[in-house]
Amino acid sequence: MTTVLIDDIALLVTHDEERPEVREAALLVEDGVVAWWGEAASAPSADTRIDAAGGCVIPGFVDSHSHVVFAGDRADEFEARMAGRSYEAGGIRRTVRLTREASDEQLLATATRLVAEARAQGTTTMEIKSGYGLTVADELRSVRLAATLTTEVTFLGAHVVPEGDRDEYLDLVTGEMLDASAPHCRWIDVFCEAGAFTVDESRRILEAGIAKGLGARVHAGQLGLSDGVRLAVELGAASVDHCTFLSDGDVEALAGSDTVATLLPGVEFSTRQPWPDARRLLDAGATVALASDCNPGSSFTTSMPLMVAFAVRDMGMTPAEALWASTAGGAAALRRDDIGHLRVGARADLAILDAPSYVHLAYRPGVPLVRRVLSSERRDTPGLQQMQEYGKLV
Ligand code: NIG
Ligand code: FE
16 A cells, blocks of 8 residues: 655645535645545655645646647737637647647657646546547547546547538448547547537437447537537437527426537637626526637637636636636536545545635636646556556655
8 A cells, every 4th residue: 555645735626515614734644545635744654655745736727628639820810810710619620630630659759749748737537529530540540549537538420520421420420420439538529619510410429329339528509509418418418519599498408408518719819709607507507517629729728727628717716616617517517526626535636736726716817826747547467456657646
């Protein structure tokens, strides 16, 4: 058994129902799992000590929505949007062209760099979608590459219809492409929006994935009101993502379900759309998550602290709500209960901030406040369950 004690924590965020925050705290990890926390004065001894140096300790961010397997960038589209152009789903096809031309090594190098970038900013779990291949071979390699970086892999063959016949593509995405990709995935997703897939098409695609044993997630309500939100709830999707445009009925349906409303404010920043209304969802009783949506078109950032800052500044969330949404909320959107919190029994995935409180994540936007990131994600070594810092055992 290996024990690690993290002490001199000014503020520890546990997300425990009775004691969600502890001041002047310490936290004990045994074989990669949280075994104890409480006041530093009563901390047990351990094999190793990590000094949080008066910083705040938070659960690692759970980024439940990203598209980091791609090639090229679309900075020109961003520049045009800042000058008044609007976002168009069709831009996805530009990235598809470049992604198909790239080698496996190039795609993996970019995705690995982006995952490392996210990790340095406190993300300890990252969902990764395919969706820039859109042929059987290109989607298969995207999910395979993603599976080398995360266990939370999503098949998004239904990102847009590529050039060619629509009906044939629908047959492919619910048939051969799904069959090839599903063994490497936990989830299926569809972009249910004008310019991408209709509600009926989305239903067919999601049902095909569910029949293959995949969990459902949906992109909906990004560019306008859509019945995609209600479809997600009806099919028991783990999450419906974007939710920028929601009717009162959508909000009510979400609140009465266990489908998480995942908000992606990097998109609103990068497309000049209205911010999603987190307050409305929270007041109605819906579960809200925050995620980066890292992709080259609508949100080219891996920064979860930035999502927290947007949510607090412009979406009506308190700092505590935004922190919960970006950690426990992301875990709920991935239907995980071992991450996103630091209660006893949690996987010891956490970030030590260079700040006395998580409020600083929004109060000091754009500042690299994440000092250390520790994760106990099980690696290749069988039986190894110990905290690591950038691949080094602690
Ligand atoms: O979540 N909305 C669909 N997919 C991405 C954007 C992809 C792109 O523009 O390349 C999103 O915003
Ligand atoms: Fe997305």
